[in-house]
Amino acid sequence: MGVGRRAGEYMLAEERLRILRDAAPNSWIALSEDEGRLVAAAATYEEVVMLAAKEGVEDPVLIKTPDEWVPLVF
Amino acid sequence: MGAIGFLTRIPYQVVPLKKPIAGLSGVAQTWYPTIKVAIIFEHATSKRFEAVVDSGSALCLFHADIGKAIGLRLKTGEQGSLGGVVGGSTGEVYYHRVKLKVLCDIIPIMAGFSEQLSVAAILGRHGFFENFTVTFDPCYNPPGLILERVGRA
Numbered sequence: 001m002g003v004g005r006r007a008g009e010y011m012l013a014e015e016r017l018r019i020l021r022d023a024a025p026n027s028w029i030a031l032s033e034d035e036g037r038l039v040a041a042a043a044t045y046e047e048v049v050m051l052a053a054k055e056g057v058e059d060p061v062l063i064k065t066p067d068e069w070v071p072l073v074f
Numbered sequence: 075m076g077a078i079g080f081l082t083r084i085p086y087q088v089v090p091l092k093k094p095i096a097g098l099s100g101v102a103q104t105w106y107p108t109i110k111v112a113i114i115f116e117h118a119t120s121k122r123f124e125a126v127v128d129s130g131s132a133l134c135l136f137h138a139d140i141g142k143a144i145g146l147r148l149k150t151g152e153q154g155s156l157g158g159v160v161g162g163s164t165g166e167v168y169y170h171r172v173k174l175k176v177l178c179d180i181i182p183i184m185a186g187f188s189e190q191l192s193v194a195a196i197l198g199r200h201g202f203f204e205n206f207t208v209t210f211d212p213c214y215n216p217p218g219l220i221l222e223r224v225g226r227a
Contacts, residue, residue, distance in 0.1 A: 013216070017090050020089055039079065045139035061123065064193050070093075
């Protein structure tokens with residue numbers, strides 16, 4: 001069982017926060033395969049996948065941003 | 075039948091907040107228990123995306139964009155409505171059988187798809203929690219969740 005974050009495996013929390021804060025609301029963002037950098041952002045899933053592929057990232061990790069960064073109750 | 079899988083610890087993911095949480099002054103960020111998953115429909119597999127692990131949700135729900143991208147004709151699925159803990163509007167959701175790819179496992183599930191989902195996906199009791207023992211573990215920094223695949227009786 002892994003414990004904590006291995007170097008390079010996950011994006012630094014501060015960098016992730018910056019990316020999410022800067023992202024457009026209700027949009028999709030694509031991180032590189034190792035989750036270390038932002039590679040694309042777009043309004044739709046299909047668009048962000050296409051943009052990531054253009055950047056040479058075929059297996060991105062996708063995140064959808066909410067309308068507003070408020071505490072969400074699911 | 076007992077556990078047949080292995081334990082995987084996954085750190086929570088931090089998200090920003092537009093303003094501090096009322097009652098918790100100075101808290102400008104929070105975290106969600108999320109894991110990276112993909113879904114499969116017929117021969118099409120989605121890209122990996124972050125899904126919120128949520129025992130409060132009855133079912134697994136996915137943003138409609140993901141379903142459409144792997145070839146689902148959403149409105150051919152059984153229709154239901156989607157509501158939250160706060161009263162008010164409900165959203166349309168369409169249910170389809172897909173496969174959920176979690177770590178090394180591929181699990182057939184009934185999944186709801188909605189245009190109105192605020193996140194990419196929510197992993198709920200049917201389909202997810204009935205296949206994994208989930209431990210929310212605050213003992214490390216960052217805290218995380220521990221997943222253990224279980225067998226079915």
